Amino acid sequence: MSDRTLPFHVPAPHPPGLDPRRWWALVLLCLAQFMVILDITVVNVALPTIGTDLQLDRTSLTWVVTAYTLCFGGLLLLGGRLADTLGRRRTFLTGLGLFTLASLASGLAQTATVLVAARAGQGVGAALLSPAALAIITTTFQGPERNRALGIWAAIAGAGAAVGVLAGGLLVEYASWRWVFLINLPVGILLAAAVPALIAAARPAHRIRRLDLPGALTGTPATAAVIYGLVTAGSHGWGATTTPLPLAIGLVLTGGFVAVERTAREPLVPLGLLVRRPLLAGQLVMLATSGLLLATYFLASLYLQRLHGLTARDTGLVFLPAALATIAGSHLAASAVSRLGPRPVAAVGFVLAAAGTLLLSRLPAEASVLVDLLPGLLPATAGLRGGFVVATTTAMAHVDYDQAGVTSGLLSTGHELGASLGVAVVSTIATASITSDPMAGRPPVGGFDRAFLACALLAAVAAVAAGWLLPPGRPPASDRPVLAH
Numbered sequence: 344m345s346d347r348t349l350p351f352h353v354p355a356p357h358p359p360g361l362d363p364r365r366w367w368a369l370v371l372l373c374l375a376q377f378m379v380i381l382d383i384t385v386v387n388v389a390l391p392t393i394g395t396d397l398q399l400d401r402t403s404l405t406w407v408v409t410a411y412t413l414c415f416g417g418l419l420l421l422g423g424r425l426a427d428t429l430g431r432r433r434t435f436l437t438g439l440g441l442f443t444l445a446s447l448a449s450g451l452a453q454t455a456t457v458l459v460a461a462r463a464g465q466g467v468g469a470a471l472l473s474p475a476a477l478a479i480i481t482t483t484f485q486g487p488e489r490n491r492a493l494g495i496w497a498a499i500a501g502a503g504a505a506v507g508v509l510a511g512g513l514l515v516e517y518a519s520w521r522w523v524f525l526i527n528l529p530v531g532i533l534l535a536a537a538v539p540a541l542i543a544a545a546r547p548a549h550r551i552r553r554l555d556l557p558g559a560l561t562g563t564p565a566t567a568a569v570i571y572g573l574v575t576a577g578s579h580g581w582g583a584t585t586t587p588l589p590l591a592i593g594l595v596l597t598g599g600f601v602a603v604e605r606t607a608r609e610p611l612v613p614l615g616l617l618v619r620r621p622l623l624a625g626q627l628v629m630l631a632t633s634g635l636l637l638a639t640y641f642l643a644s645l646y647l648q649r650l651h652g653l654t655a656r657d658t659g660l661v662f663l664p665a666a667l668a669t670i671a672g673s674h675l676a677a678s679a680v681s682r683l684g685p686r687p688v689a690a691v692g693f694v695l696a697a698a699g700t701l702l703l704s705r706l707p708a709e710a711s712v713l714v715d716l717l718p719g720l721l722p723a724t725a726g727l728r729g730g731f732v733v734a735t736t737t738a739m740a741h742v743d744y745d746q747a748g749v750t751s752g753l754l755s756t757g758h759e760l761g762a763s764l765g766v767a768v769v770s771t772i773a774t775a776s777i778t779s780d781p782m783a784g785r786p787p788v789g790g791f792d793r794a795f796l797a798c799a800l801l802a803a804v805a806a807v808a809a810g811w812l813l814p815p816g817r818p819p820a821s822d823r824p825v826l827a828h
Contacts, residue, residue, distance in 0.1 A: 365483050368541045369492050371534055372476040373499040375439060378530050379469045380503030381510065382446075382523075383411070386462075388511025388655040389520040393458075396520065403455040409574060410459045414466025415473075416759035417567030421559050423474035423752020424611050427745055428554075431475045431482075432542050434748070436535060438471025443531030450524035461524075474751035479542060481739040482747050487681040490736050494677025497731040501669030501724070504640065509659025516656060558611035561600040566756055568593030573763035577770045612749055616742075622750060624813045625738025628689060629757040631805045632730030634765030635696055635798055639723050640665075641766050642798075643703070643716065645777060646791050650708060661712055668721040669728035676729030680736050685813045689733040692726040693806035697799045699723025704796035708788040719795075727802075737813060769794040 386408065394404045426434040445464030452458035477496070484492040514522045572590035575583060604610040616622055640662075647653045647661060672692070679688045702719030710716055735754060742750045770777060776790030 364541045368483065368538075369480060369495060371537055371541060372435075372480055373496055374530065375435075375472055375476055375534055376496065377499045377503040378527055379442070379473055380500050381507045382465065382469075382527065384504055384507025385511035385514070385523050386411070388508055388659075389515050389523045392515050392520045397453070397455060397458065399455050403459070405578070406455075406459045407462055409571065410463040411466040411469075412574060412759070412763075413567045413571055414463045415469045416570045416756060416763075417563045418467060418470035419474055419752045419756045419759065420562050420566065420612060420749065421752070422470040422472075423478070423749040423755070424555075425471065426475035426478050426748030426751070428748075431479045431748060432538065434471050435475035435479065435542075436538060438468045438473075438475060439531055439534055439538075440468070441465075442468030442472060443527060443535070444468075446524045446527035446531065450521040450528075474748055474755050477735070477739075477751035477755070478747040481742070481751065482744055489739075490677045490681045490732070493735045493739075494673045494732050497676075497728055497735065498670040498673035501636075501673060501728045501731070502666040504637075505662040505666035505669065505724075506659070508644065508655060508662050512654060512656030512659050555604075555607050555609055555611040557603045558600060558607055561596050561603055562611055565593050565596035565600050566760075568596060570759060570763050573760070573767045577763070577767035580774065581767075581771060612753065613746065616746060616750060616753070621740055621814055622738045622742070622753065625734045625736075625754060626757045627812060628730055628737065628805075628809065629734035629754055630761035630764070631693075631801070632727050632734060633758045633761035634768075635700075635802055635805075636724065636727040636730075636765075637762040638765035638769040638794070638798055639696075639700060639703070639720070639727070642769055642773060642791055642794050643720055645773075646706065646788075647712075647716075649776070649786050650788060650791075651710075661716070664717055665720050665724045668725040672725030672728040673732055675725075676732040677736075679729075680733060684815065685733045685737045686810060686815060689730060689809035689813055690806050692729040692733065693802045693809060695722045695726025696730075697802035697806060699726065700795045700802060701799040704792045704799060706788060706792060706795070723798075723802075733809075733813070769797065772797050 390404055390407065393399065393407065399407070422434065422438065442465050445461045445468055448461035449458060449465065452461055480492050480496060481489065510526075511523060514520070514526065568589045572586055572588075572593060575589065576586045579585060601614070604612055604614050644658055644662075647658045648655070653661070676688050676692065679691075699719045699722040703716070703723070706715055706719075734757075738754050739747065739750060773790035773794035776786045776788060
């Protein structure tokens with residue numbers, strides 16, 4: 344039996360030795376991911392000002408966000424595969440360059456067409472950058488060090504989502520919406536200059552003779568169509584005419600993608616990966632954690648702005664403790680996974696999320712941030728961010744060196760699908776509170792409470808499922824690290 348069909352797989356041996364530059368390299372990779380995640384939330388805050396300045400209609404404003412989401416989520420699998428076959432450092436730098444140039448174009452845009460096209464370019468760059476960065480981390484660090492590194496990665500990514508709200512408010516209020524994009528330029532230039540000195544280049548471990556073009560042409564639009572359908576469901580409801588069609592197209596294309604990969608000589612995604620228990624379990628945990636975390640952020644942000652009239656900047660200030668909670672949750676989870684294994688850590692994380700969102704389901708219309716909101720928000724975000732560490736360490740623990748990129752792409756795709764699904768579900772449940780006419784007075788709080796209660800129930804189910812879904816024991820600690828990418 345081929346080792347690629349086994350649910351547990353021993354990774355191929357790596358060159359021995361510890362690269363002394365690895366922790367500085369981690370700092371740069373985390374900074375790049377922070378920039379990518381920050382750019383998602385920071386743009387949402389700036390949208391009203393962008394629309395007024397460029398005189399954009401509602402459809403154009405929607406595509407400013409959607410163009411990025413579709414290109415990012417749809418191309419992650421291809422980006423991960425390219426990282427494995429063209430070289431991870433090369434793919435990372437290519438994505439970084441494209442993301443930085445597209446940020447410049449976004450900041451200088453004078454029309455909706457240019458802005459949407461530039462946002463799509465940012466999404467393509469992020470889809471190359473993100474899985475390559477995660478693959479470099481996974482193959483550079485091993486054993487307990489890998490868990491620590493992934494904990495830092497998860498903490499920085501979680502902080503980026505929360506800090507983006509505050510950063511967007513500050514930039515729009517004290518500078519210009521254009522700086523929401525232009526701020527990426529100095530960061531991108533710094534990373535492009537420092538990465539070659541800290542991350543060594545190497546010939547790819549596995550060169551393909553030809554790219555799986557049929558797989559790319561079915562897998563990329565399949566993922567993009569499903570994400571678009573979920574985004575539409577979150578904005579317009581599941582009954583909208585624009586919701587079922589892209590979801591159906593996505594499912595059909597997914598079937599075609601699987602059929603193509605079964606016969607491809609050099610598949611975009613080796614199907615043997617998908618039946619390995621660690622990757623499958625990690626993907627499902629990632630879907631649950633990303634869906635619940637983004638749903639919690641989404642509901643809490645709208646609650647503060649619609650019921651309490653907080654500005655984006657003030658909402659960002661409220662979210663700063665949540666950012667600190669995500670950092671703490673990631674750090675504790677990384678240490679606990681090394682000692683206890685993923686099962687108990689995931690269970691505790693989901694229990695914290697269930698308890699936190701249950702408290703949030705009792706929010707009154709006249710709530711105090713310190714007394715009513717933060718006691719539920721902090722444990723929920725800390726527990727769910729720990730789930731990211733569990734998902735990543737589990738999925739990446741048993742992967743071949745030459746498949747780290749595509750595995751990272753699969754995991755990142757699960758994150759995007761989970762986030763879109765979580766927001767779509769809770770926005771449907773909370774529709775009475777979200778879509779009420781602001782001119783008619785304060786929106787009802789009941790929609791938010793019901794949506795938070797649904798999150799609590801889903802987190803409780805996930806806590807129980809984690810007990811048998813995740814592999815037993817601790818992640819392997821005997822893998823030898825690599826020096827080049």
